Amino acid sequence: MEKEKALKGLKVVDLTSALSGPFCTMFFADFGADVIKIEPVTGDQCRTWGPLDEESGESGFYAYINRNKKGCTLNLKTEEGLQMFYDLVKDADFVCENYKGGVTKKLKIDYDTLKEINPKLIYVSGSGFGQTSPLSDRPCYDIVAQSMGGIVNLTGFTDTDPVKVGPSVADHVSGIYQMVGALIALHYREKTGKGQLVDVAMVDTIFSLLENAIPNYTMTGVIPERNGNIDPSISPFDIYHCKDGFVAVGVGNNNLWRKFCNVLGREDLIEHEEYATNELRSQNYEPELKKIIGDFVLNYTKKEMENMMADAGIPCGPVLNIEEAINHPQIQSREMMVHVEHPTAGDMYFQGVVPKLSETPGTVEEPSPLLGQHNREIFGLTEEEEKRLQELGVI
Structure with a gap:
């Protein structure tokens, strides 16, 4: 009907x-x-x-x-x-x-x-x-x-x-x-x-649509600038090069950070003095933390990264071109x-x-x-x- x-x-x-x-x-x-x-x-x-x-x-x-x-x-x-x-x-x-x-x-x-x-x-x-x-x-x-x-x-x-x-x-x-x-x-x-x-x-x-760029300026007086794919308020939150393309990963809170470190096999980073909180990770993401994550991701394909992150409950997705996006099961379903x-x-x-x-x-x-x-x-x-x-x- x-x-x-x-x-x-x-x-x-x-x-x-x-x-x-x-x-x-x-x-x-x-x-x-x-x-x-x-x-x-x-x-x-x-x-x-x-x-x-x-x-x-x-x-x-x-x-x-x-x-x-x-x-x-x-x-x-x-x-x-x-x-x-x-x-x-x-x-x-x-x-x-x-x-x-x-x-x-x-x-x-x-x-x-x-x-x-x-x-x-x-x-x-x-x-x-x-x-x-x-x-x-x-x-x-x-x-x-x-x-x-x-x-x-x-x-x-x-x-x-x-x-x-x-x-x-x-x-x-x-x-x-x-x-x-x-x-x-x-x-x-x-x-x-x-x-x-x-x-x-x-x-x-x-x-x-400028979201936190406005309060960042009104609260600190600092004019936000271009940051590529990272988010100045959340870290890690970036796009990484893998074996066959790129994947996006977002780690938006400390619980996800613990899970992420376990997937990386780097439990030592969970309470690290430079990475223990989201604020610290945002301040100290580049260059060292970005390199640690980037080196890890390079060992895997997009699908392998997607599956690993999904199993751990961490937001992650492949960077798709138009043909891939159109034919993806998410779009079709x-x-x-x-x-x-x-x-x-x-x-x-x-x-x-x-x-x-x-x-x-x-x-x-x-x-x-x-x-x-x-x-x-x-x-x-x-x-x-x-x-x-x-x-x-x-x-």
Whole structure:
């Protein structure tokens, strides 16, 4: 028996593009909300982002984050297009957008305008710098947010230039924050009947991820610098070279330290004056303790290290490339890779749904929409009306 979708019955008018906003509305769609993705007549910019299917030209990137959505086109700079948008907003639960600050007001689609049409509307705004800041009108991409939020300067090794985190963490986590904010606002609306504005900035998002770097500075006055793979507050906590690659090991407390020393065959280190506590280990990790552990790990394969550490109850895992990660039993058993049949690109294989809900699970059932695929359905158009609006540049 098919289980109910938790967000079924909610209507989301989706004006987002690129990554941050579409990642938010992807969650809505995966859990059953009716997500109407509105694109300019030229399409979302990420339709051109690789990888592109050789025959159809469809973007795998676009397909992943826009699955389960219905798609239409609309020129909001035309009077008729704007009115068609307002008609969609009248009974919408959410409007989601990720324009830079000031753009929505110029287009007459800002929260203050739309709440007059629909007072219960929850308006989710994602941008680089937020709606209320000195930089709110600036454009932003993930690399800029990572840099200004402080995470780039903490990524890399002491003797290297700053490095951005590989995936677009500012976009992805901002999208998650947008979704969290939207659901908080929905809960409030259920109690009061009132909608509200949810304002998420990518720079704020990155800043919130700096964890102990902030109190380290505010409590000591020392500006944290790049430390490679180690954690300045926990030791040993590093990535080590083994026979056939690398493994990550985390020893986060004294109980784990005792177990770890037993595995190393170095019980003498347990109460060693330089390593007996986590604070001491963090202070004295380099160079000697790091070398002791590194020399030990070099004698084993990734699998051997993983098994030894697992038997002892010590957190450890191999460093996997993308192919290895996709095919790992952990990923496969959690349905974190799914197949979807796209109308022009054929079989597409990408990430599944992360939160596993026992009664109302999210699923990936429909491919991303072709450009303007659902124009008639969404706007209630006949074939003749669709052609007229296309000729006028409205859709």
